[in-house]
Amino acid sequence: MPTDRLVPVLATALLLAAPTHAQDAAAPEATTxxxxxxxxxxxRECYDAEACAETAYEMTVSGRVGGMGAGVVLARATLSAVSGDVEVFGTLGGGTLFLQGGEGAARHYLAVTDGAAxxxxxxxEGPVAITYLGACE
Known part of the structure; x- marks a missing residue:
């Protein structure tokens, strides 16, 4: 699904609320x-300064948008891949979803525009950067 379809009706002022751990354990949040x-x-995978190579890396992104403003909303999501889950936050506006997050000595960044990701x-440690190019639907 292209990210421009993710923009909620902005006429309603919505606040992005993070559930507490007690709420998570008690019952799952309702889908909205x-x-x-x-x-x-x-x-495509690009490891630091080395040449890019083919890859088959996949992840899912599940989250919720909310907030108020003219065309930009806040986003909170979870990136899930074989390496584990990462909690991220960011914005959705102008058809582009920007997410960032991580903890410890690693940071994750995801940008999706018109399906291109x-x-x-x-x-x-290193420091090292790995970049992946592909698509999100």
């Missing part, structure tokens, strides 16, 4: 029109 899910497939992982 502000929830979104993307399946991402990356076919770039995901990068930046690690303090």
């Amino acid at each position: 029109e502000n929830d979104f899910a993307l399946a991402c497939a990356f076919d 770039r995901y990068s992982l930046h690690m303090a």
Whole structure:
């Protein structure tokens, strides 16, 4: 699903609320029109300064948008891949979803515009950066 279809009706002022751990354990949150899910497939991997190579890296993105403003909303999501889950936050506006997050010595960044996606992982050790190019639907 292209990200421009993820923009909720902006006439309603919505606040993005992070659930507490107690709420998570008690019951799952209800699905709303502000929830979104993307399946991402990356076919190019660029490891630091080395040449890019083919890959078959995949992840899913599930989250919720909200907030208020003229065309830009806040986004909170989870990136899920074989390496684990990462909580991220960012914005959705002008047809582009920007997400960032991570903890410890690694940071994750995802940008999706019209289905085209770039995901990068930046690690303090090295330091090293890995970039993936592909698409999210």
